Amino acid sequence: MSRSSWKILALFALSLVWSAACSEAEPAGPEEGIDPAYFDEEYGKPMLGEAPAPTKADDASGRKGLSVAVDKADTAVWEVKNQWADKDTPNARKAGIAWAANSGLSWDQKYSVWIDSMVKIPGHETYYETYELSTPWGKSVPAPSLECAESSIFLRVTFASWYNLPFFMEAVDGAGKRVYFGHFGARTADGVYQKTANYRTAYRDYSNMTAADIAREGWPKDEKLRARKIYGTASDDQPAIGPDAHAGAYFDEVFLNKRVGYFMMLMLTYFGSVNLADANNTFNIIPEATLPGDTLLERWQKKGIGHTLVVKHVEALPAGKMEAQLVSGSMPRRQPKWEDGASSKRTFTLEATGGAGENYDGDAYAKLGGGIKRWRVAQNVGGQWTNGILPDYQDKWIPNYEYDRIAARPAQFEELLGEVTPEQLQAVLLQTISDQREHLRRYPASCSARTRREEAFKELYKLNSERLNISKATTDKQFRMFEDYVLAELVYETSKTCCWNSSTSAMFDIVMDYNQKHAYDETTQTCNGTTVFMARDSDYALFREHAISLGRGAEWLPWTEDETCPQSSVANDTEAVHEGTLFCSIAAQLLHPEVPVACGDAYEGNSTQASAAALTAGSYDLQLCANTNDWYSINAAAGATLTVTITFTHANGDLDLKLVSAEGNTLVESTGSSDEETVTLTVPSAGDYFVNIFGYSGAANDYRMLVQM
Secondary structure: OOHHHHHHHHHHHHHHHHHHOOOOOEEOOHHHOOOHHHEEOOOOEEOOEOOOOOOHHHOOOOOEEEEHHHHHOOOOOOOOOOOOOOOOOOOOOOOOOOOOOOOOOOHHHHHHHHHHHOOEEEOOOOOOEEEEEEOOOOOEEEOOOEOHHHHHHHHHHHHHHHOOOOOEEEEEOOOOOEEEEEOOEEEEOOEEOOOOOOHHHHOOEOOOOOHHHHHHHOOOOOHHHHOEEOOOOOOOOOOOOOOOOOHHHHHHHHOOEHHHHHHHHHHHHHOOHHHHOOOOOEEEEOHHHOOOOOEEEEOOOOOOOOEEEEEEEEEEOHHHOEEEEEEEOOOOOEOOEEOOHHHHHHHHOOOOOOOOOEOOOOOEHHHOOOEEEEEOEEEEEOOEEEEEOOHHHOOOEEOOOOHHHHHOHHHHHHHHEOOOOHHHHHHHHHHHHHHHHHHHHHOOOOHHHHHHHHHHHHHHHHHHHHHOOOOHHHHHHHHOOHHHHHOOOEOHHHOHHHHOOOOOHHHHHHHHHHHHHHOEEOOOOEEOOOOOOOOEOOEOHHHHHHHHHOOOHHHOOOOOOOOOOOOOOOOOOOEOOOOOOOHHHOHHHHHOOOOOOOOOOOOOOOOOHHHOEEEOOEEEEEEEOOOOEEEEEEEEOOOOEEEEEEEOOHHHOOEEEEEEOOOOOEEEEEOOOOOEEEEEEEOOOOEEEEEEEEEHHHOOEEEEEEEEO
């Protein structure tokens, strides 16, 4: 059967199932090994901790885990038939999901090829693109909606189970006991972990079905699995495959071995980014070794969530450069967002990806577990399953204690990844800002989104100023929105709002409505400033009372401690230091964006020689308005060499430059067609000399002027 036929059948089958399914899915519970005692408020689900790092002696080979004898236990999820390093066994020589017969690839390399092969498709009812999950049976399904770390773990477990490869991740529980989740189930050295399932005996495995069997009999379904959802407070809806679908239904669609679906519910509940940062499960690699399937981690704190991205595509470029593209889920769960090369480069070069520098608490980023990583592979070493590093990668890994080499990687990625034009980078930053605003419109209390928005603005200010000759003031006039000032950045450590993960879009509307009515008096043209959405006197009374006045009191939710919150006793949140233009300086433009952006700079009113602004030697960020002139006067001594240079983006408007005498005579001029104009004069006599900036055909543009004497 053709791939397209499989898609049609799959979607048709899904629509039939969900037209008859119950609307309420059941979470996995204690009977499947979920222990609420380990519930982590920040993640919204139980979590296991990071295991102790390997010692220098066993860093490459890995630390020995469970006996391989556990494979025969009833807890086993799938049978091991292949090894990650296999290249020439009968199974390894077969054609597969994304490789030809006799490919000569190891299974670990095939994992990378599979990740790279999955095609780009539009995300379900969203603005971005994601990927289509391809399976060994020719069946393709839209990518699942998962958290960021879950996306990476899901892909690795899925591939390992499909091709009968050994897999496990280790962690520690609240009692400090080493715990192993893998192909053998969930276990400790003492036996079954908690009350987790005997997967081999409890659930069915249909892996012996061929494509012909499936075409004839249909895809086998497990209704109990389809009714399951991932344990915790966060939604695991899978709208891309049907209304009311949850994670269990998705797993039922991609696993013939239903044991894997049940195990995946447990795996994604207990494991997160802290376990991916764990050197027992992954290892650091050098930037030039990056491949599809590798994991990029952002870690900005010792404990708690970070951000996880999967390398989706890597392409060699001329001159030894490369392009890498990333995909990532998020909280709340979403289909992985596929980032282009320019956007991905920005992420690869962030300090939080294990780079130089320190976080708010003074911890070195290089010691927090971030950066580019590759999965360790489970190997039988002396009769014990051990997560080690394959020989092919021995020259590509960086030990987790070599902090200088780890910290150097973001800067190395800056050089390695393909050149990004200023215009491309500007578009990336504006998209990042837009993404964070969209998140805040749904979750207005989110401090991480506020911070990411402002970090992008800081980069935008720098880019616009240094490479596009656009001042900070002009940047804010063009790209700021009213809501940026209402949802201003807060200091996480001293703001209880940052722990409130359950704010809603209705609350965003209420907060914005309050500010629309109070921030600016249209009658008197008086700016009162915004009322930032944050805690005051331990409460949010202003907004709650406004909600009541609107008849929407029930839509204003009380503050809840939705994650571990040491700052919960703070009475008044703390605003971060803001780098943007003061709200009242551009309030009219923000509140009425349909009005054209006002043009001008600090020296506006200098459109004639008689009104020229006096300047001395130095650098100035300026703006020429359409169909006008800028004039400046410079007092110079006789015999001095006076040089005036303006730089600008020619594509945005062609500017020209003259040096004029007090009598109005042109002494020297520059009227080229590049991004720079320069004039130089040996001053004949002491006095005032005049600089005239004008636009070709009335052009307007931002420019930087350098005066040297």
